[in-house]
Amino acid sequence: MRTFIQKLGKSLMAPLSMIVAAGLMLGLASLLTNQMIFGDALASVPFVDALVRCVNALASALFSLLPLLFCMSLAIGMTREDKEIAAFASVIAFILFHTTINFFLGLNGITAETTSIEALQAKGMSLTDATQQNAVYDTVFGIFTYRMSIFGGIVCGMWTAFIHNRFHRTQLPAAFSFFSGTRFVPIMITVTIPFVGIVMYFIWPFFSMLIDAFGGLIQAAGAFGTFIYGFLERLLIPTGLHHILNQLIRFTPIGGTAMVDGEQVSGALNIFNALLMQPDPNMDVMRMATRFLTQGTHPFMVFGLPAACYAMYRCALPENKAKVKGVLLAAGLTSFVTGITEPIEFSFIFISPVLWVFHACMAGLSFLINTLLGVCIGNAGGGLIDLVLFGVLRGPETRWYLNVAVGIVYAIVYYNVFKFVITKKNLKTPGRDTDTTYETGSVDVNAIGLAIMEALGGRDNIVDIDNCISRLRLVLKDTSLVDEKALKETGSLGVIKINEENVQVVYGTQVENAAHALKDAVRAADLAAVDASQ
Numbered sequence: 001m002r003t004f005i006q007k008l009g010k011s012l013m014a015p016l017s018m019i020v021a022a023g024l025m026l027g028l029a030s031l032l033t034n035q036m037i038f039g040d041a042l043a044s045v046p047f048v049d050a051l052v053r054c055v056n057a058l059a060s061a062l063f064s065l066l067p068l069l070f071c072m073s074l075a076i077g078m079t080r081e082d083k084e085i086a087a088f089a090s091v092i093a094f095i096l097f098h099t100t101i102n103f104f105l106g107l108n109g110i111t112a113e114t115t116s117i118e119a120l121q122a123k124g125m126s127l128t129d130a131t132q133q134n135a136v137y138d139t140v141f142g143i144f145t146y147r148m149s150i151f152g153g154i155v156c157g158m159w160t161a162f163i164h165n166r167f168h169r170t171q172l173p174a175a176f177s178f179f180s181g182t183r184f185v186p187i188m189i190t191v192t193i194p195f196v197g198i199v200m201y202f203i204w205p206f207f208s209m210l211i212d213a214f215g216g217l218i219q220a221a222g223a224f225g226t227f228i229y230g231f232l233e234r235l236l237i238p239t240g241l242h243h244i245l246n247q248l249i250r251f252t253p254i255g256g257t258a259m260v261d262g263e264q265v266s267g268a269l270n271i272f273n274a275l276l277m278q279p280d281p282n283m284d285v286m287r288m289a290t291r292f293l294t295q296g297t298h299p300f301m302v303f304g305l306p307a308a309c310y311a312m313y314r315c316a317l318p319e320n321k322a323k324v325k326g327v328l329l330a331a332g333l334t335s336f337v338t339g340i341t342e343p344i345e346f347s348f349i350f351i352s353p354v355l356w357v358f359h360a361c362m363a364g365l366s367f368l369i370n371t372l373l374g375v376c377i378g379n380a381g382g383g384l385i386d387l388v389l390f391g392v393l394r395g396p397e398t399r400w401y402l403n404v405a406v407g408i409v410y411a412i413v414y415y416n417v418f419k420f421v422i423t424k425k426n427l428k429t430p431g432r433d434t435d436t437t438y439e440t441g442s443v444d445v446n447a448i449g450l451a452i453m454e455a456l457g458g459r460d461n462i463v464d465i466d467n468c469i470s471r472l473r474l475v476l477k478d479t480s481l482v483d484e485k486a487l488k489e490t491g492s493l494g495v496i497k498i499n500e501e502n503v504q505v506v507y508g509t510q511v512e513n514a515a516h517a518l519k520d521a522v523r524a525a526d527l528a529a530v531d532a533s534q
Helices: 002-013 016-032 046-064 066-077 083-107 117-122 127-134 150-167 174-179 181-220 223-235 242-251 268-276 283-290 298-315 318-338 353-372 384-392 400-425 445-455 484-488 508-533
Strands: 137-140 143-146 257-260 263-266 462-467 471-476 494-497 502-506
Touching (some): 016 046, 016 268, 016 384, 066 150, 083 150, 083 181, 174 181, 181 223, 223 353, 242 268, 257 283, 298 353, 298 400, 318 508, 445 484, 462 508, 502 508
Antiparallel strands (some): 137 143, 471 502
């Protein structure tokens, strides 16, 4: 089960990079129309107007693809092999799933025409009731269906992965052998997904009510709800479950629901991006969305954790300071610029529960304080780039200066708390362990994959290789065979042994290179084994 949850969390992250990139595009485009920066100088320039409209159209298209992106991402991430077939089958599943729901809605006389606001008002509904009833339904790729947002994609992606893993090696009798193996997967999807659609037709209204009710509780909790979110989001970092929490807040009604330009939009990040496309966005609605976004992360990502790195450097043994300086500087700069914090967090959360809980509480307080101060900075990165683009450059209405002021206080608090706890408890943070050589990255780049493979116990010990934004996620036969010291020499920043079979190795921004190198080494070992057996 833990392996399943780990893979699920990682799979949910894949579409985020595209959405963040689209958000950055929208942020840059919105700056061109920001009168506080350019005044009216660009208002009458046809090229600028066309560029902004083009960017808005592209971003809007990407956001409309979100359910399908999640569907494909889960199908790819949750399957073991032949992932391209799973992606192909997931598209079929997504279309047939919503077509089935559309068919049964039509049998009951529920169509786009009968659920329009005008038609519902004609039946005697008030404008408010008609709008709420209309928002229950949506049109996805021209198919009228329930408004399921990314949940529809998640259901289809999970079902596709289940069918693919079960049938992608099925062999049929000779007469039907053409349809065996991977060709059998789309066939089974076509046969089975309508039944999933029928089930969801009946249960989705109740499930939707539960989601809306939970979202209502979060909204009713006000600023305290943001504290709970920020606290849990950091506390769950070692498990990887924070990815699931993030996506639910960013892309579902749990993160809020708002009407933007006459359309219902759900999810904190979705609402923020939709408002960025408006020439005069409602700042109250935007603040409601951004309270769950990067404004709560800047104080500890841009200011606090880099200060913690400096505290660890100051606390290092004199003979080790020069050795750990580069590692801590790189980790601090990564957090400062991009918001990727795990290289820093994994240097202390496993050796000091006190610092771990302190960090989680400070994260929750950051979200709470920025909400109370009315700060309005969005997107999903968390580093300096988001602070400048969506805060400073958008002008004083974002109250970015309050965010920075909180961050400066955070830097002071983090530095002093980390320095006090490290020295008081004699914690073995980087530079304080006399048994460590700190030869991080000392292995030749060309041999890095082989070195990682051997440090993991050799080819025979490796079952599955995957990675997220900063760490390898590995399934091994026996995690006790892992050589952490050898992994450190390959550039690893930390090792997390989840259980006897699951381990995560932190590489920070170099994780993609490490994953590719390891896969190449495993592939080479398999080929060598085949050649030796012939």
